[in-house]
Amino acid sequence: MKVLLVKDYDEMSEKGYELIKEIIETKEEPVISMTTGGTPRGIFKLLVEDIHNGLDISHTTIMNLDEYIGPRNAVYTVRTFMYKNLYDLINVQPKNIFLIDGATEDIKKETNRYKEILQQYGRDIQILGLGTNGHIGANEPGTPFDSTMFLAEHTEATIQSTMKEYNIERNDTPTQMLTLGFTEILEAKKVVLLVSGKHKAKAVKDLLEGEITPDCPASVLRDCENAIVIIDEEAASLLEKTNYL
Ligand code: F6R
Numbered sequence: 489m490k491v492l493l494v495k496d497y498d499e500m501s502e503k504g505y506e507l508i509k510e511i512i513e514t515k516e517e518p519v520i521s522m523t524t525g526g527t528p529r530g531i532f533k534l535l536v537e538d539i540h541n542g543l544d545i546s547h548t549t550i551m552n553l554d555e556y557i558g559p560r561n562a563v564y565t566v567r568t569f570m571y572k573n574l575y576d577l578i579n580v581q582p583k584n585i586f587l588i589d590g591a592t593e594d595i596k597k598e599t600n601r602y603k604e605i606l607q608q609y610g611r612d613i614q615i616l617g618l619g620t621n622g623h624i625g626a627n628e629p630g631t632p633f634d635s636t637m638f639l640a641e642h643t644e645a646t647i648q649s650t651m652k653e654y655n656i657e658r659n660d661t662p663t664q665m666l667t668l669g670f671t672e673i674l675e676a677k678k679v680v681l682l683v684s685g686k687h688k689a690k691a692v693k694d695l696l697e698g699e700i701t702p703d704c705p706a707s708v709l710r711d712c713e714n715a716i717v718i719i720d721e722e723a724a725s726l727l728e729k730t731n732y733l
Pocket of ligand 1: 523527553619649653
């Protein structure tokens with residue numbers, strides 16, 4: 489895993505976006521898998537801006553790594569986020585848009601459908617955010633490192649973060665997510681974890697200076713050659729070692 493230290497949220501977004509843009513511009517059939525939440529908002533802004541300035545995404549496939557269980561158009565769903573922050577803002581759409589259906593009544597069938605899409609569309613890049621408890625996707629602490637796409641239960645910390653991010657009450661907040669497991673996450677050609685803010689500093693410390701253990705899900709990336717973690721100064725503020733500087 490490579491570690492890239494940057495100044496702040498804006499620089500993290502720029503560096504993350506550069507990696508995506510390069511793939512869109514150089515690959516014949518690029519496949520980009522995104523995450524949602526506070527972390528990638530800056531990246532989506534840059535992408536929308538560039539599309540308005542002529543960046544062609546008509547040959548690109550865009551997908552996501554997870555989806556909350558709940559009504560499709562709920563304020564917090566990955567689907568709502570993707571339309572609000574990308575698809576509704578652009579005139580030329582990607583070649584394919586793939587989303588997990590979190591309103592499905594048949595989790596097994598939906599899991600199999602999405603797994604087939606993953607098989608068919610090898611991802612050039614998987615973008616990830618980091619939970620305050622170290623989760624990636626919805627692989628919460630304790631999830632075995634050999635997990636494959638599954639229905640995950642959120643921890644209380646994650647539920648609290650979702651409430652804050654989407655400004656919703658506890659009763660309206662989803663508690664489950666259909667998520668890619670570590671296995672599928674690591675199958676992407678490039679895995680990019682973006683981290684910004686003081687509230688992520690403890691998780692970053694565990695990720696880089698703690699043990700590689702399911703207790704810190706993101707630590708699975710440490711042994712992964714095609715992983716890059718981009719961390720801003722606030723998120724890196726608890727690090728002791730200087731060997732990534
Ligand atoms: C959401 C997802 C989550 C978030 C993580 C960080 O689709 O996969 O793992 O990336 O919870 O969330 P933010 O960016 O809101 O701090």
